[in-house]
Amino acid sequence: MELLKERIKEDMKVSMKSGDKARLGVIRMMLAAIKQIEVDERVELGDDRVLVVLDKMLKQRRESIKQFRDANRIDLAEIEEAEIQVIQDFLPQALTEAEIDVMVAKAIADVGAASIKDMGAVMAILKPQMQGRADMAVVSGRIKAGFSA
Numbered sequence: 767m768e769l770l771k772e773r774i775k776e777d778m779k780v781s782m783k784s785g786d787k788a789r790l791g792v793i794r795m796m797l798a799a800i801k802q803i804e805v806d807e808r809v810e811l812g813d814d815r816v817l818v819v820l821d822k823m824l825k826q827r828r829e830s831i832k833q834f835r836d837a838n839r840i841d842l843a844e845i846e847e848a849e850i851q852v853i854q855d856f857l858p859q860a861l862t863e864a865e866i867d868v869m870v871a872k873a874i875a876d877v878g879a880a881s882i883k884d885m886g887a888v889m890a891i892l893k894p895q896m897q898g899r900a901d902m903a904v905v906s907g908r909i910k911a912g913f914s915a
Contacts, residue, residue: 792852817898
């Protein structure tokens with residue numbers, strides 16, 4: 767199985783050769799974030815941890831887009847959106863709305879969650895399954911909706 771980090775490095779080489787500076791910049795940011803954790807923790811990151819790093823980068827960009835749009839800086843929001851597209855190229859296939867709903871309902875049933883107080887236990891089950899495949903803020907909203915239904 768090809769390691770995600772290796773795939774990112776290979777794509778960096780392709781981007782360098784093709785002269786795609788925008789994509790190359792994003793890939794370098796991704797590799798820098800991965801390397802930073804590896805240096806700080808003195809570990810080699812596996813695919814699961816790399817997914818966590820990329821997921822965090824997506825979340826940061828989504829928050830930035832919201833702030834840029836609120837400040838009417840559409841130009842900056844579009845740059846962030848382009849970065850999201852590059853990052854998503856390395857993530858597993860995103861879950862559909864229906865798949866998210868089914869997984870949330872199953873997790874609520876598995877935990878026996880009865881109220882919003884049980885949300886942490888439901889999230890603990892879902893987060894590893896959905897890492898890099900769904901926006902956890904959206905999943906959180908779905909869980910809350912499941913309790914109010």
